[in-house]
Amino acid sequence: MEQETWRILIVEDDRRLAELTQEYLQSSGGFEVLIESDGACAAERIIEERPDLVVLDLMLPGEDGLSICRRVRDRYDGPILMLTARADDLDQVLGLETGADDYVCKPVRPRLLLARIRALLRRQPPEAPTNAKRLQFGPLVIDSALREAWLREQQIELTGAEFDLLWLLTSNPGRILSREEIFAELRGIEYDGQDRSIDVRISRIRPKIGDDPDHPRLIKTVRGKGYLFVSEAAVAMV
Structure with missing residues (x-):
């Protein structure tokens, strides 16, 4: 339609x-x-x-x-x-x-x-995509159809851009995603080497999903390469 x-x-x-x-x-x-x-x-x-x-x-x-x-x-x-x-x-x-x-x-x-x-x-489809799915890592649950996430059964307040970034990272556990790759996937443009929007969103997402902003274990910064979601750390959360 x-x-x-x-x-x-x-x-x-x-x-x-x-x-x-x-x-x-x-x-x-x-x-x-x-x-x-x-x-x-x-x-x-x-x-x-x-x-x-x-x-x-x-x-x-x-x-x-x-x-x-x-x-x-x-x-x-x-x-x-x-x-x-x-x-x-x-x-x-x-x-x-x-x-x-x-x-x-x-x-x-x-x-x-x-x-x-x-x-x-493009992030706001009128209907849920047919390949929508739910990811779970211990107490952290992310649902792409509902575009919602929960931590210990409590809904996490996320903006649309924060959800997109969290979904991209958690859909690729154990894989380093460069800023260039994240920009191309989420914004459809090349990374100019100066834009800080991804870094700002990562810093906002970390505490929302139970990560330690000062010593992150779930979303790690890999210097000179990008960001890495560590699924084992999420599963181990109590």
Whole structure:
């Protein structure tokens, strides 16, 4: 069955930029695109209208993007793509830590934005895939059909991007996954050697699955190579 048109909400106070982006995404991506220019109204609109994806500017009048993301994250499970300053690494890290799934630096390149949006929407299939399955390592359970995970029968609060990364790692136990491989798999782009989004998500996932952030045993960093999920350590958890 053909997928119905995806609905995207752009939260951006620069009206001209928002309208140009809206026009491009509608003509090139085939999306239905809505605009909200007031940060004070954005959170309520996201929760009530539940668009398939939100493009959220960091700097907004009324309420900034970080605050909006933090407020809606536990009530809105769709992907959030944040627009940040080009060279401000702190903005990017803070955005990911408050629950954003990805970010694009300003000035926005339309084709890159479209590619990132499509990559995020591919994570949100309307129906569970036929090859969906459940993985279990001791008290840690990850279900790809429900896109949920549990530790000792307690549901783990994960963003969509965190779940995707956890699923990728746990689907490849005992295998080192490089940052290049993770980027290609989850974001469909090449790793530029500087992006810290994977590292930030790993640091957020570790304590959620019962790993020690200072001395990790479940998700290990292999210097110069990437990340490794150690299934034996997960099975041994009590």
